[in-house]
Amino acid sequence: MQPHVFHPSILREYDIRGVYGETLFEADARAIGARFGAIVADTAIAAGKEPRVVVGRDGRLSSPDLEAALVEGFVKAGVTVIRIGLGPTPMLYFAEASTPEVQGGVQVTGSHNPRDHNGFKMVLGGRPFFGADIRRLEATDGAPAPRSPGRIEQRDILPAYVDWLLEGLSGIDPHDLGSLRVGWDAGNGAAGPALEMLVSRLPGEHHLLHSEVDGRFPNHHPDPTIEANLADLQALVAAKKLDFGAAFDGDADRLGIVDGQGRVLDADGLLMIFARDLLARRPGATVIADVKASAAVFDTVRELGGTAQMSPSGHSHIKSRMKATGALLGGETSGHFFFADDAFGFDDGLYAAVRLIAACARFNRSVAQLRDTMPVMHNTPELRFAVPEDRKFAVVEEVRERLAATGLRANALDGVRVETGEGWWLLRASNTQAALTARAESATADGLARLVAEIDGQLALSGVKRAGDGKGGHG
Numbered sequence: 001m002q003p004h005v006f007h008p009s010i011l012r013e014y015d016i017r018g019v020y021g022e023t024l025f026e027a028d029a030r031a032i033g034a035r036f037g038a039i040v041a042d043t044a045i046a047a048g049k050e051p052r053v054v055v056g057r058d059g060r061l062s063s064p065d066l067e068a069a070l071v072e073g074f075v076k077a078g079v080t081v082i083r084i085g086l087g088p089t090p091m092l093y094f095a096e097a098s099t100p101e102v103q104g105g106v107q108v109t110g111s112h113n114p115r116d117h118n119g120f121k122m123v124l125g126g127r128p129f130f131g132a133d134i135r136r137l138e139a140t141d142g143a144p145a146p147r148s149p150g151r152i153e154q155r156d157i158l159p160a161y162v163d164w165l166l167e168g169l170s171g172i173d174p175h176d177l178g179s180l181r182v183g184w185d186a187g188n189g190a191a192g193p194a195l196e197m198l199v200s201r202l203p204g205e206h207h208l209l210h211s212e213v214d215g216r217f218p219n220h221h222p223d224p225t226i227e228a229n230l231a232d233l234q235a236l237v238a239a240k241k242l243d244f245g246a247a248f249d250g251d252a253d254r255l256g257i258v259d260g261q262g263r264v265l266d267a268d269g270l271l272m273i274f275a276r277d278l279l280a281r282r283p284g285a286t287v288i289a290d291v292k293a294s295a296a297v298f299d300t301v302r303e304l305g306g307t308a309q310m311s312p313s314g315h316s317h318i319k320s321r322m323k324a325t326g327a328l329l330g331g332e333t334s335g336h337f338f339f340a341d342d343a344f345g346f347d348d349g350l351y352a353a354v355r356l357i358a359a360c361a362r363f364n365r366s367v368a369q370l371r372d373t374m375p376v377m378h379n380t381p382e383l384r385f386a387v388p389e390d391r392k393f394a395v396v397e398e399v400r401e402r403l404a405a406t407g408l409r410a411n412a413l414d415g416v417r418v419e420t421g422e423g424w425w426l427l428r429a430s431n432t433q434a435a436l437t438a439r440a441e442s443a444t445a446d447g448l449a450r451l452v453a454e455i456d457g458q459l460a461l462s463g464v465k466r467a468g469d470g471k472g473g474h475g
Helices: 026-046 063-076 089-098 132-139 158-169 192-199 227-240 267-281 295-303 315-325 349-363 367-372 392-405 445-461
Strands: 016-019 052-057 080-086 104-108 117-124 152-154 181-185 205-209 244-248 255-259 286-290 307-311 329-331 337-339 383-386 416-420 423-429 435-442
Touching: 016 026, 026 052, 026 063, 026 104, 026 117, 026 132, 052 063, 052 089, 063 080, 063 104, 063 117, 080 089, 089 104, 089 117, 089 158, 089 349, 117 132, 158 192, 158 349, 181 192, 181 227, 192 205, 192 349, 205 227, 227 244, 227 255, 244 349, 255 349, 255 367, 267 286, 267 295, 267 329, 267 337, 267 349, 267 367, 286 295, 286 315, 295 307, 307 315, 315 329, 315 337, 337 349, 349 367, 383 445, 392 416, 392 423, 392 435, 392 445, 416 445, 423 445, 435 445
Parallel strands: 052 080, 052 104, 080 152, 181 205, 181 244, 286 307, 286 329
Antiparallel strands: 016 117, 104 117, 244 255, 329 337, 383 435, 416 423, 423 435
Protein backbone atom coordinates (compact mmCIF):
# COMPACT_ATOMS: atom_id res chain seq x y z
CA MET A 1 0.00 0.00 0.00
CA GLN A 2 1.29 3.45 -0.93
CA PRO A 3 1.82 5.79 2.04
CA HIS A 4 -0.74 8.56 2.43
CA VAL A 5 0.33 11.93 1.02
CA PHE A 6 -1.06 15.14 2.50
CA HIS A 7 -1.86 18.19 0.41
CA PRO A 8 1.23 20.42 0.81
CA SER A 9 -0.81 23.33 2.17
CA ILE A 10 -2.42 21.69 5.21
CA LEU A 11 0.52 20.92 7.53
CA ARG A 12 0.92 24.31 9.19
CA GLU A 13 3.22 25.58 11.93
CA TYR A 14 0.68 25.44 14.76
CA ASP A 15 -1.91 22.96 13.53
CA ILE A 16 -3.21 21.06 10.51
CA ARG A 17 -5.72 23.04 8.49
CA GLY A 18 -7.33 22.91 5.07
CA VAL A 19 -10.48 23.39 3.00
CA TYR A 20 -12.77 20.42 3.50
CA GLY A 21 -13.36 18.56 0.25
CA GLU A 22 -10.59 20.43 -1.56
CA THR A 23 -7.35 20.04 0.41
CA LEU A 24 -8.59 18.18 3.50
CA PHE A 25 -10.40 14.83 3.50
CA GLU A 26 -11.37 11.94 5.78
CA ALA A 27 -8.33 10.05 4.46
CA ASP A 28 -6.13 12.76 5.98
CA ALA A 29 -7.88 12.41 9.33
CA ARG A 30 -7.43 8.63 9.21
CA ALA A 31 -3.73 9.02 8.43
CA ILE A 32 -3.28 11.57 11.23
CA GLY A 33 -4.90 9.16 13.68
CA ALA A 34 -2.60 6.34 12.55
CA ARG A 35 0.61 8.39 12.51
CA PHE A 36 0.02 10.43 15.66
CA GLY A 37 -1.30 7.23 17.22
CA ALA A 38 1.98 5.46 16.45
CA ILE A 39 3.87 8.22 18.29
CA VAL A 40 1.51 7.99 21.26
CA ALA A 41 1.73 4.19 21.31
CA ASP A 42 5.52 4.15 21.25
CA THR A 43 5.62 6.67 24.11
CA ALA A 44 3.05 4.79 26.20
CA ILE A 45 4.43 1.31 25.66
CA ALA A 46 7.94 2.47 26.55
CA ALA A 47 6.49 3.67 29.87
CA GLY A 48 4.56 0.44 30.39
CA LYS A 49 1.17 2.09 29.86
CA GLU A 50 -1.83 1.49 27.64
CA PRO A 51 -1.84 3.98 24.72
CA ARG A 52 -4.77 6.35 25.22
CA VAL A 53 -5.82 9.70 23.77
CA VAL A 54 -8.78 12.02 24.15
CA VAL A 55 -10.56 13.31 21.02
CA GLY A 56 -13.04 16.18 20.66
CA ARG A 57 -14.59 18.20 17.87
CA ASP A 58 -16.10 21.59 17.15
CA GLY A 59 -19.47 22.35 15.55
CA ARG A 60 -18.46 22.59 11.89
CA LEU A 61 -20.53 20.58 9.46
CA SER A 62 -17.55 18.46 8.45
CA SER A 63 -16.30 17.79 11.98
CA PRO A 64 -18.33 14.61 12.75
CA ASP A 65 -17.02 12.81 9.65
CA LEU A 66 -13.44 13.96 10.21
CA GLU A 67 -13.62 12.98 13.88
CA ALA A 68 -14.91 9.51 13.03
CA ALA A 69 -12.07 8.95 10.56
CA LEU A 70 -9.52 10.25 13.06
CA VAL A 71 -10.77 7.81 15.69
CA GLU A 72 -10.62 4.97 13.17
CA GLY A 73 -6.95 5.76 12.54
CA PHE A 74 -6.18 5.78 16.25
CA VAL A 75 -7.93 2.48 16.87
CA LYS A 76 -6.06 0.79 14.01
CA ALA A 77 -2.82 2.10 15.53
CA GLY A 78 -3.66 0.30 18.77
CA VAL A 79 -4.66 3.42 20.71
CA THR A 80 -7.71 3.57 22.94
CA VAL A 81 -9.75 6.72 22.30
CA ILE A 82 -11.79 8.64 24.85
CA ARG A 83 -14.33 10.57 22.81
CA ILE A 84 -15.65 13.70 24.52
CA GLY A 85 -17.80 14.90 21.61
CA LEU A 86 -18.76 18.46 20.74
CA GLY A 87 -17.09 21.22 22.70
CA PRO A 88 -14.50 24.01 22.64
CA THR A 89 -10.84 23.22 22.07
CA PRO A 90 -9.99 24.25 25.67
CA MET A 91 -12.31 21.49 26.89
CA LEU A 92 -10.12 19.03 24.96
CA TYR A 93 -7.03 20.59 26.59
CA PHE A 94 -8.70 20.29 29.99
CA ALA A 95 -9.61 16.66 29.39
CA GLU A 96 -6.03 15.83 28.36
CA ALA A 97 -4.52 17.70 31.31
CA SER A 98 -6.90 16.27 33.94
CA THR A 99 -7.02 12.64 32.77
CA PRO A 100 -3.84 10.95 34.00
CA GLU A 101 -4.24 7.83 31.89
CA VAL A 102 -4.05 9.62 28.51
CA GLN A 103 -0.85 10.56 26.71
CA GLY A 104 -2.28 13.09 24.25
CA GLY A 105 -5.30 14.61 22.58
CA VAL A 106 -6.64 15.90 19.29
CA GLN A 107 -9.39 18.42 18.62
CA VAL A 108 -11.05 18.51 15.21
CA THR A 109 -11.56 22.23 14.62
CA GLY A 110 -11.42 24.95 12.03
CA SER A 111 -10.96 27.53 14.80
CA HIS A 112 -11.70 31.07 13.52
CA ASN A 113 -11.41 30.21 9.83
CA PRO A 114 -14.19 30.24 7.17
CA ARG A 115 -16.93 27.65 7.55
CA ASP A 116 -15.65 25.34 4.80
CA HIS A 117 -12.27 25.04 6.54
CA ASN A 118 -11.38 22.48 9.17
CA GLY A 119 -8.35 20.95 10.82
CA PHE A 120 -6.71 19.46 13.90
CA LYS A 121 -5.06 20.83 17.03
CA MET A 122 -2.90 18.36 18.91
CA VAL A 123 -1.29 18.01 22.31
CA LEU A 124 1.16 15.34 23.49
CA GLY A 125 2.09 14.88 27.12
CA GLY A 126 0.58 18.20 28.12
CA ARG A 127 2.61 20.11 25.53
CA PRO A 128 1.58 21.54 22.16
CA PHE A 129 2.37 19.33 19.18
CA PHE A 130 3.50 21.79 16.51
CA GLY A 131 6.27 22.82 14.14
CA ALA A 132 8.76 19.99 13.68
CA ASP A 133 6.35 17.62 15.43
CA ILE A 134 3.72 18.16 12.74
CA ARG A 135 6.33 17.68 10.05
CA ARG A 136 7.04 14.25 11.58
CA LEU A 137 3.55 13.21 10.52
CA GLU A 138 4.39 14.01 6.92
CA ALA A 139 7.69 12.13 7.09
CA THR A 140 6.14 8.90 8.33
CA ASP A 141 6.38 6.50 5.39
CA GLY A 142 3.51 4.12 6.00
CA ALA A 143 1.32 2.43 8.56
CA PRO A 144 2.61 1.82 12.09
CA ALA A 145 3.74 -1.62 13.19
CA PRO A 146 0.75 -3.97 13.70
CA ARG A 147 -0.74 -3.85 17.19
CA SER A 148 -3.95 -5.03 18.77
CA PRO A 149 -6.71 -2.54 17.89
CA GLY A 150 -7.52 0.10 20.43
CA ARG A 151 -10.90 0.59 22.08
CA ILE A 152 -13.40 3.46 22.07
CA GLU A 153 -14.86 5.03 25.21
CA GLN A 154 -17.43 7.82 25.44
CA ARG A 155 -17.07 10.35 28.25
CA ASP A 156 -19.10 13.44 29.20
CA ILE A 157 -16.44 15.88 30.32
CA LEU A 158 -18.55 19.06 30.08
CA PRO A 159 -19.77 19.22 33.73
CA ALA A 160 -16.25 18.73 35.10
CA TYR A 161 -14.94 21.35 32.66
CA VAL A 162 -17.50 23.93 33.79
CA ASP A 163 -16.73 23.13 37.44
CA TRP A 164 -13.11 23.92 36.65
CA LEU A 165 -14.00 27.15 34.84
CA LEU A 166 -15.76 28.35 37.98
CA GLU A 167 -12.57 27.80 39.97
CA GLY A 168 -11.36 30.97 38.22
CA LEU A 169 -13.55 32.84 40.76
CA SER A 170 -11.81 31.21 43.72
CA GLY A 171 -11.57 33.63 46.62
CA ILE A 172 -14.30 35.92 45.24
CA ASP A 173 -17.40 36.37 47.43
CA PRO A 174 -20.44 35.57 45.24
CA HIS A 175 -22.28 38.45 46.92
CA ASP A 176 -19.75 40.82 45.37
CA LEU A 177 -20.91 39.65 41.93
CA GLY A 178 -24.63 39.97 42.55
CA SER A 179 -24.92 43.14 40.46
CA LEU A 180 -22.76 41.78 37.62
CA ARG A 181 -24.38 42.19 34.18
CA VAL A 182 -22.60 40.60 31.21
CA GLY A 183 -23.34 39.85 27.56
CA TRP A 184 -21.91 36.76 25.88
CA ASP A 185 -21.60 35.99 22.16
CA ALA A 186 -20.73 32.39 21.29
CA GLY A 187 -20.87 33.18 17.56
CA ASN A 188 -22.67 29.87 16.86
CA GLY A 189 -19.35 28.19 17.64
CA ALA A 190 -18.38 25.31 19.89
CA ALA A 191 -18.47 27.50 23.02
CA GLY A 192 -22.30 27.38 23.09
CA PRO A 193 -23.08 24.39 25.36
CA ALA A 194 -20.29 25.15 27.83
CA LEU A 195 -21.23 28.83 27.90
CA GLU A 196 -24.88 28.07 28.62
CA MET A 197 -23.93 25.79 31.51
CA LEU A 198 -21.37 28.29 32.82
CA VAL A 199 -23.63 31.35 32.94
CA SER A 200 -26.43 29.33 34.58
CA ARG A 201 -24.09 29.01 37.56
CA LEU A 202 -22.55 32.49 37.59
CA PRO A 203 -23.90 35.17 39.94
CA GLY A 204 -25.50 38.21 38.34
CA GLU A 205 -27.46 38.79 35.14
CA HIS A 206 -26.32 37.28 31.85
CA HIS A 207 -27.49 37.67 28.27
CA LEU A 208 -26.47 35.18 25.56
CA LEU A 209 -26.16 35.68 21.83
CA HIS A 210 -25.85 32.95 19.18
CA SER A 211 -25.23 30.09 21.62
CA GLU A 212 -26.81 27.53 19.29
CA VAL A 213 -24.01 25.60 17.62
CA ASP A 214 -24.34 26.02 13.84
CA GLY A 215 -21.41 25.29 11.54
CA ARG A 216 -22.85 27.61 8.90
CA PHE A 217 -22.20 30.60 11.24
CA PRO A 218 -25.39 32.38 10.12
CA ASN A 219 -24.99 35.50 12.27
CA HIS A 220 -21.38 36.54 11.83
CA HIS A 221 -17.93 35.09 11.25
CA PRO A 222 -16.50 33.52 14.44
CA ASP A 223 -13.46 35.73 14.94
CA PRO A 224 -13.65 38.29 17.78
CA THR A 225 -10.42 40.03 16.72
CA ILE A 226 -12.29 41.60 13.79
CA GLU A 227 -14.36 44.48 15.16
CA ALA A 228 -17.18 44.03 12.64
CA ASN A 229 -17.91 40.65 14.23
CA LEU A 230 -18.53 42.35 17.58
CA ALA A 231 -21.38 44.57 16.32
CA ASP A 232 -24.12 42.32 17.76
CA LEU A 233 -22.39 42.25 21.13
CA GLN A 234 -21.85 46.01 21.16
CA ALA A 235 -25.55 46.52 20.41
CA LEU A 236 -26.52 44.15 23.23
CA VAL A 237 -24.23 45.88 25.74
CA ALA A 238 -25.69 49.27 24.79
CA ALA A 239 -29.33 48.13 24.79
CA LYS A 240 -29.12 46.34 28.15
CA LYS A 241 -26.59 48.75 29.72
CA LEU A 242 -24.31 45.85 30.61
CA ASP A 243 -20.97 45.98 32.42
CA PHE A 244 -19.18 44.38 29.49
CA GLY A 245 -19.52 41.78 26.73
CA ALA A 246 -17.40 38.73 25.88
CA ALA A 247 -17.10 37.02 22.49
CA PHE A 248 -15.31 33.87 21.34
CA ASP A 249 -13.95 32.41 18.15
CA GLY A 250 -15.20 29.18 16.59
CA ASP A 251 -13.43 26.90 19.05
CA ALA A 252 -13.37 29.31 22.01
CA ASP A 253 -9.63 29.44 22.62
CA ARG A 254 -9.66 33.20 21.89
CA LEU A 255 -11.47 36.00 23.70
CA GLY A 256 -12.73 39.41 22.57
CA ILE A 257 -14.08 42.01 25.03
CA VAL A 258 -16.36 45.03 24.66
CA ASP A 259 -16.50 47.34 27.69
CA GLY A 260 -19.62 48.97 29.09
CA GLN A 261 -19.16 51.95 26.77
CA GLY A 262 -19.06 49.72 23.70
CA ARG A 263 -15.32 50.09 23.19
CA VAL A 264 -13.31 47.08 22.07
CA LEU A 265 -10.58 46.21 24.56
CA ASP A 266 -7.67 44.76 22.62
CA ALA A 267 -5.55 41.81 23.72
CA ASP A 268 -2.75 44.07 24.96
CA GLY A 269 -5.17 45.81 27.31
CA LEU A 270 -6.60 42.55 28.57
CA LEU A 271 -3.15 41.15 29.23
CA MET A 272 -2.28 44.24 31.28
CA ILE A 273 -5.40 43.72 33.41
CA PHE A 274 -4.54 40.06 33.93
CA ALA A 275 -0.93 40.96 34.76
CA ARG A 276 -1.97 43.54 37.36
CA ASP A 277 -4.30 41.02 38.98
CA LEU A 278 -1.71 38.24 38.94
CA LEU A 279 1.21 40.29 40.24
CA ALA A 280 -0.85 41.67 43.12
CA ARG A 281 -1.25 38.07 44.31
CA ARG A 282 1.96 36.49 42.97
CA PRO A 283 4.70 39.14 43.32
CA GLY A 284 7.62 38.76 40.95
CA ALA A 285 5.87 36.33 38.61
CA THR A 286 6.99 35.97 35.01
CA VAL A 287 4.60 37.13 32.27
CA ILE A 288 5.13 36.29 28.60
CA ALA A 289 3.77 38.25 25.64
CA ASP A 290 4.39 37.72 21.96
CA VAL A 291 6.65 39.80 19.74
CA LYS A 292 3.64 41.75 18.40
CA ALA A 293 2.60 42.98 21.86
CA SER A 294 2.56 46.62 22.92
CA ALA A 295 5.59 48.03 24.70
CA ALA A 296 3.09 49.06 27.38
CA VAL A 297 2.57 45.39 28.28
CA PHE A 298 6.24 44.80 29.01
CA ASP A 299 6.60 48.16 30.79
CA THR A 300 3.54 47.47 32.97
CA VAL A 301 4.80 44.06 34.06
CA ARG A 302 8.21 45.49 35.01
CA GLU A 303 6.70 48.48 36.83
CA LEU A 304 4.63 46.04 38.91
CA GLY A 305 7.73 44.07 39.88
CA GLY A 306 7.20 41.17 37.51
CA THR A 307 9.53 39.65 34.96
CA ALA A 308 8.48 40.35 31.36
CA GLN A 309 9.60 38.05 28.56
CA MET A 310 8.99 38.20 24.83
CA SER A 311 8.05 35.11 22.80
CA PRO A 312 7.81 34.40 19.09
CA SER A 313 4.28 34.91 17.84
CA GLY A 314 1.91 31.94 17.99
CA HIS A 315 -0.05 30.31 20.79
CA SER A 316 2.06 27.12 20.64
CA HIS A 317 5.28 29.09 21.08
CA ILE A 318 3.90 30.90 24.12
CA LYS A 319 2.69 27.69 25.76
CA SER A 320 6.08 26.11 25.19
CA ARG A 321 7.92 29.16 26.55
CA MET A 322 5.71 29.17 29.64
CA LYS A 323 6.51 25.51 30.31
CA ALA A 324 10.22 26.18 29.93
CA THR A 325 10.35 29.30 32.14
CA GLY A 326 7.68 28.61 34.73
CA ALA A 327 5.78 31.75 33.70
CA LEU A 328 2.38 32.07 35.33
CA LEU A 329 0.70 34.18 32.64
CA GLY A 330 0.95 34.58 28.89
CA GLY A 331 -0.88 36.45 26.17
CA GLU A 332 -0.89 36.78 22.41
CA THR A 333 -2.21 39.70 20.39
CA SER A 334 -4.72 37.50 18.55
CA GLY A 335 -6.67 36.99 21.80
CA HIS A 336 -5.11 33.86 23.31
CA PHE A 337 -4.53 34.02 27.08
CA PHE A 338 -2.72 31.44 29.20
CA PHE A 339 -2.95 31.06 32.96
CA ALA A 340 -0.59 28.76 34.84
CA ASP A 341 -1.03 30.08 38.38
CA ASP A 342 -4.19 28.23 39.35
CA ALA A 343 -4.75 26.64 35.93
CA PHE A 344 -3.06 24.32 33.43
CA GLY A 345 -1.36 26.91 31.22
CA PHE A 346 -3.39 26.43 28.04
CA ASP A 347 -5.36 29.05 26.12
CA ASP A 348 -9.04 29.19 27.04
CA GLY A 349 -11.34 32.08 26.13
CA LEU A 350 -14.03 31.05 28.60
CA TYR A 351 -11.61 30.75 31.49
CA ALA A 352 -10.05 34.10 30.55
CA ALA A 353 -13.50 35.72 30.69
CA VAL A 354 -14.07 34.27 34.16
CA ARG A 355 -10.67 35.59 35.25
CA LEU A 356 -11.65 39.04 33.95
CA ILE A 357 -14.73 38.94 36.18
CA ALA A 358 -12.51 37.97 39.11
CA ALA A 359 -10.05 40.78 38.37
CA CYS A 360 -12.81 43.38 38.25
CA ALA A 361 -14.13 42.12 41.58
CA ARG A 362 -10.71 42.21 43.23
CA PHE A 363 -10.00 45.73 41.91
CA ASN A 364 -13.60 46.83 42.55
CA ARG A 365 -13.58 48.49 39.15
CA SER A 366 -15.43 47.95 35.89
CA VAL A 367 -13.72 46.88 32.68
CA ALA A 368 -14.21 50.42 31.34
CA GLN A 369 -12.59 51.93 34.45
CA LEU A 370 -9.64 49.57 34.19
CA ARG A 371 -9.27 50.44 30.53
CA ASP A 372 -9.15 54.15 31.32
CA THR A 373 -6.14 53.66 33.62
CA MET A 374 -4.00 52.32 30.75
CA PRO A 375 -1.51 54.39 28.77
CA VAL A 376 -2.84 55.75 25.49
CA MET A 377 -0.81 54.34 22.62
CA HIS A 378 -1.18 54.75 18.87
CA ASN A 379 -0.72 51.49 17.02
CA THR A 380 -1.63 49.78 13.80
CA PRO A 381 -3.63 46.63 13.41
CA GLU A 382 -1.69 43.70 12.03
CA LEU A 383 -0.64 44.77 8.52
CA ARG A 384 -0.31 42.04 5.89
CA PHE A 385 1.77 42.03 2.73
CA ALA A 386 1.23 39.25 0.22
CA VAL A 387 4.61 37.67 -0.58
CA PRO A 388 5.30 34.30 -2.24
CA GLU A 389 6.06 31.47 0.18
CA ASP A 390 9.58 31.04 -1.19
CA ARG A 391 10.33 34.76 -0.81
CA LYS A 392 8.87 35.86 2.55
CA PHE A 393 11.74 34.77 4.83
CA ALA A 394 14.31 36.14 2.38
CA VAL A 395 12.67 39.59 2.51
CA VAL A 396 12.88 39.64 6.32
CA GLU A 397 16.56 38.70 6.13
CA GLU A 398 17.21 41.48 3.58
CA VAL A 399 15.61 44.02 5.90
CA ARG A 400 17.66 42.72 8.84
CA GLU A 401 20.88 43.02 6.85
CA ARG A 402 20.09 46.59 5.74
CA LEU A 403 19.34 47.62 9.32
CA ALA A 404 22.57 46.03 10.55
CA ALA A 405 24.54 47.87 7.85
CA THR A 406 23.28 51.17 9.25
CA GLY A 407 24.25 50.17 12.78
CA LEU A 408 20.64 49.79 13.90
CA ARG A 409 20.17 46.74 16.10
CA ALA A 410 16.91 44.84 15.83
CA ASN A 411 15.37 42.14 17.99
CA ALA A 412 15.54 39.04 15.78
CA LEU A 413 13.49 36.71 18.00
CA ASP A 414 10.75 36.46 15.36
CA GLY A 415 11.43 38.58 12.29
CA VAL A 416 12.77 42.04 13.13
CA ARG A 417 11.42 44.27 15.90
CA VAL A 418 13.00 47.72 15.78
CA GLU A 419 12.92 50.07 18.77
CA THR A 420 13.29 53.79 18.03
CA GLY A 421 12.89 57.00 19.97
CA GLU A 422 9.32 57.23 18.70
CA GLY A 423 8.22 53.67 19.40
CA TRP A 424 8.74 50.37 17.63
CA TRP A 425 7.91 48.50 14.47
CA LEU A 426 7.90 44.82 13.62
CA LEU A 427 8.20 42.86 10.39
CA ARG A 428 7.97 39.07 10.34
CA ALA A 429 7.10 36.20 8.01
CA SER A 430 3.72 34.62 8.64
CA ASN A 431 3.91 30.97 9.65
CA THR A 432 0.46 30.24 8.22
CA GLN A 433 0.18 32.29 5.02
CA ALA A 434 2.23 33.41 2.03
CA ALA A 435 2.59 36.83 3.60
CA LEU A 436 4.63 39.18 5.72
CA THR A 437 2.99 40.74 8.76
CA ALA A 438 3.88 44.04 10.37
CA ARG A 439 2.85 46.18 13.30
CA ALA A 440 3.95 49.55 14.68
CA GLU A 441 3.31 51.57 17.84
CA SER A 442 4.07 55.08 19.03
CA ALA A 443 3.00 57.50 21.73
CA THR A 444 1.82 59.93 19.01
CA ALA A 445 -0.11 59.70 15.76
CA ASP A 446 2.67 61.49 13.87
CA GLY A 447 5.25 59.13 15.29
CA LEU A 448 3.18 56.15 14.21
CA ALA A 449 2.94 57.51 10.67
CA ARG A 450 6.71 57.83 10.50
CA LEU A 451 7.21 54.27 11.78
CA VAL A 452 4.79 52.87 9.20
CA ALA A 453 6.66 54.83 6.54
CA GLU A 454 9.87 53.12 7.68
CA ILE A 455 8.24 49.72 7.18
CA ASP A 456 6.96 50.68 3.75
CA GLY A 457 10.36 52.05 2.81
CA GLN A 458 12.20 48.91 3.82
CA LEU A 459 9.75 46.69 1.97
CA ALA A 460 9.93 48.85 -1.14
CA LEU A 461 13.68 48.24 -1.21
CA SER A 462 12.86 44.52 -1.39
CA GLY A 463 10.19 45.01 -4.04
CA VAL A 464 7.17 44.57 -1.74
CA LYS A 465 4.20 46.91 -1.51
CA ARG A 466 1.26 46.88 0.89
CA ALA A 467 -2.01 46.05 -0.86
CA GLY A 468 -4.21 46.31 2.23
CA ASP A 469 -4.40 45.88 5.97
CA GLY A 470 -5.74 42.94 7.89
CA LYS A 471 -6.21 41.95 11.47
CA GLY A 472 -6.49 38.70 13.32
CA GLY A 473 -5.26 35.21 12.62
CA HIS A 474 -2.48 33.22 14.19
CA GLY A 475 0.27 34.73 12.07
